[in-house]
Amino acid sequence: xxxxxxxxxxxxxxxxxxxxxxxxxxxxxxxxxxxxxxxxxxxxxxxxxxxxxxxxxxxxxxxxxxxxxxxxxxxxxxxxxxxxxxxxxxxxxxxxxxxxxxxxxxxxxxxxxxxxxxxxxxxxxxxxxxxxxxxxxxxxxxxxxxxxxxxxxxxxxxxxxxxxxxxxxxxxxxxxxxxxxxxxxxxxxxxxxxxxxxxxxxxxxxxxxxxxxxxxxxxxxxxxxxxxxxxxxxxxxxxxxxxxxxxxxxxxxxxxxxxxxxxxxxxxxxxxxxxxxxxxxxxxxxxxxxxxxxxxxxxxxxxxxxxxxxxxxxxxxxxxxxxxxxxxxxxxxxxxxxxxxxxxxxxxxxxxxxxxxxxxxxxxxxxxxxxxxxxxxxxxxxxxxxxxxxxxxxxxxxxxxxxxxxxxxxxxxxxxxxxxxxxxxxxxxxxxxxxxxxx
Amino acid sequence: xxxxxxxxxxxxxxxxxxxxxxxxxxxxxxxxxxxxxxxxxxxxxxxxxxxxxxxxxxxxxxxxxxxxxxxxxxxxxxxxxxxxxxxxxxxxxxxxxxxxxxxxxxxxxxxxxxxxxxxxxxxxxxxxxxxxxxxxxxxxxxxxxxxxxxxxxxxxxxxxxxxxxxxxxxxxxxxxxxxxxxxxxxxxxxxxxxxxxxxxxxxxxxxxxxxxxxxxxxxxxxxxxxxxxxxxxxxxxxxxxxxxxxxxxxxxxxxxxxxxxxxxxxxxxxxxxxxxxxxxxxxxxxxxxxxxxxxxxxxxxxxxxxxxxxxxxxxxxxxxxxxxxxxxxxxxxxxxxxxxxxxxxxxxxxxxxxxxxxxxxxxxxxxxxxxxxxxxxxxxxxxxxxxxxxxxxxxxxxxxxxxxxxxxxxxxxxxxxxxxxxxxxxxxxxxxxxxxxxxxxxxxxxxxx
Numbered sequence: 068x069x070x071x072x073x074x075x076x077x078x079x080x081x082x083x084x085x086x087x088x089x090x091x092x093x094x095x096x097x098x099x100x101x102x103x104x105x106x107x108x109x110x111x112x113x114x115x116x117x118x119x120x121x122x123x124x125x126x127x128x129x130x131x132x133x134x135x136x137x138x139x140x141x142x143x144x145x146x147x148x149x150x151x152x153x154x155x156x157x158x159x160x161x162x163x164x165x166x167x168x169x170x171x172x173x174x175x176x177x178x179x180x181x182x183x184x185x186x187x188x189x190x191x192x193x194x195x196x197x198x199x200x201x202x203x204x205x206x207x208x209x210x211x212x213x214x215x216x217x218x219x220x221x222x223x224x225x226x227x228x229x230x231x232x233x234x235x236x237x238x239x240x241x242x243x244x245x246x247x248x249x250x251x252x253x254x255x256x257x258x259x260x261x262x263x264x265x266x267x268x269x270x271x272x273x274x275x276x277x278x279x280x281x282x283x284x285x286x287x288x289x290x291x292x293x294x295x296x297x298x299x300x301x302x303x304x305x306x307x308x309x310x311x312x313x314x315x316x317x318x319x320x321x322x323x324x325x326x327x328x329x330x331x332x333x334x335x336x337x338x339x340x341x342x343x344x345x346x347x348x349x350x351x352x353x354x355x356x357x358x359x360x361x362x363x364x365x366x367x368x369x370x371x372x373x374x375x376x377x378x379x380x381x382x383x384x385x386x387x388x389x390x391x392x393x394x395x396x397x398x399x400x401x402x403x404x405x406x407x408x409x410x411x412x413x414x415x416x417x418x419x420x421x422x423x424x425x426x427x428x429x430x431x432x433x434x435x436x437x438x439x440x441x442x443x444x445x446x447x448x449x450x451x452x453x454x455x456x457x458x459x460x461x462x463x464x465x466x467x468x469x470x471x472x473x474x475x476x477x478x479x480x481x482x483x484x485x486x487x488x489x490x491x492x493x494x495x496x497x498x499x500x501x502x503x504x505x506x
Numbered sequence: 507x508x509x510x511x512x513x514x515x516x517x518x519x520x521x522x523x524x525x526x527x528x529x530x531x532x533x534x535x536x537x538x539x540x541x542x543x544x545x546x547x548x549x550x551x552x553x554x555x556x557x558x559x560x561x562x563x564x565x566x567x568x569x570x571x572x573x574x575x576x577x578x579x580x581x582x583x584x585x586x587x588x589x590x591x592x593x594x595x596x597x598x599x600x601x602x603x604x605x606x607x608x609x610x611x612x613x614x615x616x617x618x619x620x621x622x623x624x625x626x627x628x629x630x631x632x633x634x635x636x637x638x639x640x641x642x643x644x645x646x647x648x649x650x651x652x653x654x655x656x657x658x659x660x661x662x663x664x665x666x667x668x669x670x671x672x673x674x675x676x677x678x679x680x681x682x683x684x685x686x687x688x689x690x691x692x693x694x695x696x697x698x699x700x701x702x703x704x705x706x707x708x709x710x711x712x713x714x715x716x717x718x719x720x721x722x723x724x725x726x727x728x729x730x731x732x733x734x735x736x737x738x739x740x741x742x743x744x745x746x747x748x749x750x751x752x753x754x755x756x757x758x759x760x761x762x763x764x765x766x767x768x769x770x771x772x773x774x775x776x777x778x779x780x781x782x783x784x785x786x787x788x789x790x791x792x793x794x795x796x797x798x799x800x801x802x803x804x805x806x807x808x809x810x811x812x813x814x815x816x817x818x819x820x821x822x823x824x825x826x827x828x829x830x831x832x833x834x835x836x837x838x839x840x841x842x843x844x845x846x847x848x849x850x851x852x853x854x855x856x857x858x859x860x861x862x863x864x865x866x867x868x869x870x871x872x873x874x875x876x877x878x879x880x881x882x883x884x885x886x887x888x889x890x891x892x893x894x895x896x897x898x899x900x901x902x903x904x905x906x907x908x909x910x911x912x913x914x915x916x917x918x919x920x921x922x923x924x925x926x927x928x929x930x931x932x933x934x935x936x937x938x939x940x941x942x943x944x945x946x947x948x949x950x951x952x953x954x955x
Contacts, residue, residue: 109553110891151818154808158878161885180885207817207824210847214774214824221773223666322770325661356607357586357598367595370654373662393662425603432605436556436622440892 098291102275103448111181113279114441120272122172123245132247133263138168143204145193162187171383223327223494231329239308269301276448278441308385315503319494326399326495331389332488337381344475350426353377371402400499414484417477431465536728542744544715549723551894557724559631560620562902565712568614568685576692579612589641615835616906625725636738668769672947714745723898759941770950776845785834794832795920796932801830815862822858871926
């Protein structure tokens, strides 16, 4: 973090008027690639975050898991290097590259030293532009994916997640897990992986954040070298998803002592003007650590769980509010009932001014704590670009939180929290909990 | 390949009061001691106006009296209840109201409490943390409710996870006579009986300034920390009767131990092998350094020896890992895990693993690989400077586990000085089947041949 950032963070904490001047620079390379940069030269390395919009949602029909498998193969051989030579080269440079597929994006997080920056960038480029996808590597990584899918099939959290998504998202890609299924992954071919690579890696969907020991003048040519050879256009993005889940309870029998539950219904988009009101509401309801209503009622007062949370999930094509809790099989029914009551209470009676004030203090005061390292700041900047926030957003953000009124939160609570739509997926051997589906 | 994260080596060594949601050289380190013998470490990073404030107690689950397993962790939860000056939950509420986050964690050798908060709130954090060092006030209701919470925590972490249950059995088999064989969270039947007097007993024995380490990192000056620490912690008297950390010692292991854990919830069978191994000792870290590098050479990723032999030259395994954790007050373990491919039996995988380990003892270390690892370790010191809280944690953990500031600062150079011969000597001394525990995690219906 630069001293400039430090200065503006301090401004946030002391609630001084936020300064509009920003320390994030926009760098546009000659080749037309845009990056947000924070130059921070006190430690001789650079953190670079790349994100390709679409991610695993760009899987072709019937090829679920192809993009995830492809992502796992990027470091398994590229150019003239096989997987071990590639990793050895990376070790010799002491750089670190990680590649992750997700439902909305494929992200690449890289860290490399100033002393060998050019070689590290050349190696990273090789993995992005010229992966070889050798059959032998594909088969090996496929076995690893299948192994993890077999584990997921017996993991109550994953079982609940898969069931909830299937009910919530109809025929949208979100309705299935992006790692694919045992069947779909078993059938993927090298051609499918090559197609998956073409679908994701293109200039029309790339977002870049860079923090560290590099100047804007150095960054432009680096971007062109790293990404200049990407094709202009990738696969079309999916449409938005309809939220199909209806109120009720689904029980998935699973022989285990503690029932695991995921619950939720439709939510609110991050671009909605009421998003901060929803954010504060959710903080009070179930995201505020020990202080949240759910934590107080379910854990602190009744000892029914180790943890209960709610969270807003704003994805590119769907918004939901979800939560999770785990309780012993003979206690989960009570936990579910308390959560329903709290949902209803928040919707009907709203929140108090004192709760809102405390939530605002936390949400504004904790914001600067997120900027705690080059990598995290690079990720924040990419996230901002992906949701279309302006480059000078950071110093203005807390004022938007402060501007939320109690009336805003009460109104949003009534709209957002719909107990009649709340669906609980319970995996375990719950006692006293019946399946119900409301229509 | 990073996408399939098989949580074998990521097994959790610590337990937190609140679960985290679904996230050197040039950092100035200053250390000093208060008059009451409380140790203080300050790690400066002035890039952002944030501090992390931690207090580490040299007391963990391995310091518990017999029959009250889990009391160290239980007490950690109870420290979030009331004190003479703070109402129940007020500490966390106050941290949150100041935009901060707080939590705590317990391990075998230590319990630690921390807050991350804006730098200008350090004073308040210290005031509250110092208060709960001596002033907690527990009620029977606290005990009853929080007992339910820790049992749900055990359900979540352990009872619901065959891997965690397996690993608990493995440790119990590895340590015949040392408390490292008892789970940090406690055995369920003992957790259910924990009571107020056991909680107070652990508190009154161990929670004193002369048994604690204050570690503050971030945007602070050492003088400022000293002033505040003297004001809040300095006034708490040292306990002259603080017991020595006397731990029972493992006898020499003279017979190989084997176990099979079956559970219908097992999706992916695997083999775990642990060998008793020396830990990092103050002024004597060379063997631990060799073992640290041995774990990297053998099973530290795609270019490691085990991976090459078991995943590339043959397709015996889908994953293979070697793991060694040197920071430990008493004798630790060197662990090897092999997850067989779907058509390979556990017996075949174990046999292959033993052949490869024997082959390694003959062939020795590839010097080029060792150089790459050492370069990465040097680079990691540069990357570490971007994470001042990570450096702070490193100090806290080591100081609570019997090491000194000097040991911590010497460690990078000791690692660099390790030779291939040192690694092989360490490997030969550790890879002794008579001093090992081998476990198979299996599905219920699987035959063992």
